[in-house]
Amino acid sequence: MPIELRDLRAKFNINKCDKTKIIALAGNPNTGKSTVFNALTGLRQHTGNWPGKTVLQSTGQFSIRNKEYLLVDLPGIYSLSPHSLDELVARDFICFAKPDVTVIVMDASSLARNLKLALQIMEITSSVIICLNLIDEAKRKKIKIDVRRLSEELGVPVIPTIARTGKGIKELKNELYKIADEERVLKPYLVNYDxxxxxxxxxxxxxxxxxxxxxxxxxxxxxxxxxxxxxxxxxxxxxxxxxxxxxx
Ligand SMILES: Nc1nc2c(ncn2[C@@H]2O[C@H](COP(=O)(O)OP(=O)(O)OP(=O)(O)O)[C@@H](O)[C@H]2O)c(=O)[nH]1
Ligand SMILES: [Mg+2]
Structure with missing residues (x-):
């Protein structure tokens, strides 16, 4: 019998009806994931534990043009190799719950370090948006990022944000809509090995x-x-x- 996506998601305590798109929020620790989460979901939040794990699970709902979205805040991690419970939770969710879109929140002032995780996520799923957060911090450190070029090189949308002030959140929502609801297909850059x-x-x-x-x-x-x-x-x-x- 074929495995239904809804059954897979239920194993992660995600029990939303088929019409709600599931969005995962991933990223290194301290990149502003929870701030982005709050900016998107406001007061429509729910916290509990990941099933069978002592890791906090936060979910929240929001809508864009009458379409419903369920946002899942994943633990902050540096890689997807399952050396910790946090990494295992994030990897299993992206791999087996198959979020409609994974938003990778990156620290714009520490691009190289943050790219490692982004490239790993892009190896599992092609449905990715990069939320290039802490743009104000990068500016303060005199770091200039060619956002358009980064997006072209990675093959996925890159949205610059300052989540603390809400800057860029509207653009992030627009992009989410395009990928989740208009089902725009992306072709992310894949690491070519020896x-x-x-x-x-x-x-x-x-x-x-x-x-x-x-x-x-x-x-x-x-x-x-x-x-x-x-x-x-x-x-x-x-x-x-x-x-x-x-x-x-
Ligand atoms: N200057 C600046 N600060 C930000 C921005 N976004 C978030 N912050 C701040 O950065 C700190 C960390 O933000 P969080 O949202 O808790 O980060 P997180 O990724 O959820 O952190 P963990 O869950 O611990 O991995 C907080 O003090 C936020 O207010 C931003 O765009 N600019
Ligand atoms: Mg957080």
Whole structure:
């Protein structure tokens, strides 16, 4: 029996009807995620724990042009390798709950460090918007960012914001609408690894059970995790999708 998206999302305590789009908010710690979350959702918030975990889950609702959105604030993390509970929660949500859009909140004054996580997220999902926050801090540090070029290079929208004052939030909403509701398809930049690694990725992709896994998880990303020897993804596939991925 095919796995329904609503059943997958229910495993994360996300029980919204099909019409509500699910938006994840991801990013490094202290980049302004909660400030963006508050700016978007105002008072329509709910907090609890991630199912079975002692990690705080905040969700909030908002609407754009009469369309409903549920925003999920993910824990602040530096990478998606599951070394901590926070990283595991964020990775599993992006991978298995399949948010309609993932907004990556980045610190504009620390672009290089923040890009690491952004590139990892873009390997799992192509539905990404970058919220380039703390633009005022970057300016104070005399850092100039060519936003249009960054967006072209990454292949995803980049919206500069100062979440503390609400600057850019309207533009962020416009972009969310375009991607979630008009279903604009993006083609994010993917890291190209050394030739021998790329060859190994391709040979693993060939072994992945196409019918079972590839419609649910990006096969390239799965191959990368296999090369990383990341066994936690195997557990995730078994737990959330109830299938044996066969690659590991
Ligand atoms: N100057 C400036 N400060 C900001 C901006 N956005 C958020 N802040 C401040 O940055 C601090 C951290 O913001 P949070 O929203 O708590 O950041 P966070 O990413 O949720 O942090 P964690 O949940 O701990 O990872 C707060 O003091 C905010 O007021 C901004 O655009 N400019
Ligand atoms: Mg926060």
């Amino acid at each position: 030739a021998d690694i790329e060859a190994q990725i391709n040979s693993i992709i060939k072994k992945i059970d196409v019918n079972l896994v590839t419609s649910l998880i990006n096969p390239r990303w799965l191959a990368l995790k296999s090369l990383d020897n990341d066994l936690s993804i195997k557990e995730g596939i078994k737990y959330y999708l109830n299938i044996d991925s066969g690659v590991y």
